[in-house]
Amino acid sequence: MTVENILKTLVAFPVLGGESNLNIITWIKTYIESYGVTVHLLYNDEKTKASLHCRIGPEADDGVILSGHTDVVPVEGQEWHTDPFTLTDKGDGKLYGRGACDMKGFVACCLAALPDMVKAHLKRPIYFGFTYDEEIGCLAGPELAKTFNDYYKETPKYAIIGEPSLLEPIVGQKGIYILETYVNGSAGHSSRIKQEVSAIHEAMRLILWLENKMNALIAEKRFDDRFQPPHTTIHIGQVDGGIAPNVIADKAKFYWDLRTIPMDSVDQIVSEFNAYCRARESELRQVFPDFSITTIENHPPVPHLDTKEDDDVVDFIKRVSGNSKLNTVAFASEVGQYANEGFQSVICGPGSIVQAHRPDEYIEKVQLKEGVGMLKKLIYELSL
Numbered sequence: 001m002t003v004e005n006i007l008k009t010l011v012a013f014p015v016l017g018g019e020s021n022l023n024i025i026t027w028i029k030t031y032i033e034s035y036g037v038t039v040h041l042l043y044n045d046e047k048t049k050a051s052l053h054c055r056i057g058p059e060a061d062d063g064v065i066l067s068g069h070t071d072v073v074p075v076e077g078q079e080w081h082t083d084p085f086t087l088t089d090k091g092d093g094k095l096y097g098r099g100a101c102d103m104k105g106f107v108a109c110c111l112a113a114l115p116d117m118v119k120a121h122l123k124r125p126i127y128f129g130f131t132y133d134e135e136i137g138c139l140a141g142p143e144l145a146k147t148f149n150d151y152y153k154e155t156p157k158y159a160i161i162g163e164p165s166l167l168e169p170i171v172g173q174k175g176i177y178i179l180e181t182y183v184n185g186s187a188g189h190s191s192r193i194k195q196e197v198s199a200i201h202e203a204m205r206l207i208l209w210l211e212n213k214m215n216a217l218i219a220e221k222r223f224d225d226r227f228q229p230p231h232t233t234i235h236i237g238q239v240d241g242g243i244a245p246n247v248i249a250d251k252a253k254f255y256w257d258l259r260t261i262p263m264d265s266v267d268q269i270v271s272e273f274n275a276y277c278r279a280r281e282s283e284l285r286q287v288f289p290d291f292s293i294t295t296i297e298n299h300p301p302v303p304h305l306d307t308k309e310d311d312d313v314v315d316f317i318k319r320v321s322g323n324s325k326l327n328t329v330a331f332a333s334e335v336g337q338y339a340n341e342g343f344q345s346v347i348c349g350p351g352s353i354v355q356a357h358r359p360d361e362y363i364e365k366v367q368l369k370e371g372v373g374m375l376k377k378l379i380y381e382l383s384l
Helices: 003-011 022-033 104-119 141-150 199-219 266-284 312-321 335-340 365-382
Strands: 039-043 050-056 064-069 094-096 126-131 158-161 170-173 175-184 233-241 251-260 292-302 327-329 344-347 362-364
Touching (some): 003 022, 003 365, 022 039, 022 050, 022 104, 022 126, 039 141, 050 104, 050 141, 064 104, 064 365, 094 365, 104 126, 104 365, 126 141, 126 365, 141 335, 158 312, 158 335, 199 233, 199 266, 266 292, 312 344, 312 365, 335 344, 362 365
Parallel strands (some): 064 126, 064 158, 158 344
Antiparallel strands (some): 050 126, 170 344, 175 251, 175 292, 233 251
């Protein structure tokens, strides 16, 4: 199958984050096994989803993991001009479909290069690692990354996560953590604002604390110029509370996200925020004993990536990608989870992140061709 035919098949599986991916992962498993490669699945507890891993080549150290995810984001509410789950060629050099860019394009490149991998005289192995539920928080990434250390007797050296980067090596990623904060106050007539505890007023104080914390980090010149913006950001994306202008709100909630540069600690920021919340509770329970502030994870933290320019993987990815320009990103991916397991890790894949999650998502045909070309160079490198 050509890379375009494989991508057409993959796009036709409308697997959204959070849904079962067994249909697409079974197809991928069958395809890989048709080339004589043994494939292993890692199921979730309910056995409704699975990640996939396999090794092509010898049982030898210093191999390379090629990693991607099988789920996509929803299309509901977006204005598509083609069927999002039918790969469409308009004759303009682009292939349209949900996931064509993010990131079934890279998975298709891996599968298209598989025949060459199997035929090559590899001195070091190539591994595939394909996950589920990446789009709702990189939930399956930690287990699969750990498996490459635990399952295989040998030790892989590099991990290449094929998120769309126009095949530019990405060596840095901000850490990301999304949280929900709930405030429980006391209801009452708005004229009694000093005798009650407004959940909305307190939520606004908490929000202001978070904004001030971000500004304090900026004032301390905690910058990493590889990123744009070059500092940690704290953003409140949703706020809800209250029932009427003349009723003191007894409930309020807000959702917020942290995107930290490598020098800043998600745990430290959250710890300081929680300390402030406990102080507010101590003070306001004198007015309303049941006043409380509760913060929970929206999804687990996604770790940052901080690959150094002198790490071996940087020269390696420059050679196989043909690109020497290094870059960083602020979006979430599984790359930091592989780095945490000790693999020198980078992002490098076909397509542009600008197209991800948009209506009429597409990948350029030339990017698919160059993506396969990168993997052929990787095969050559591992055959030396």
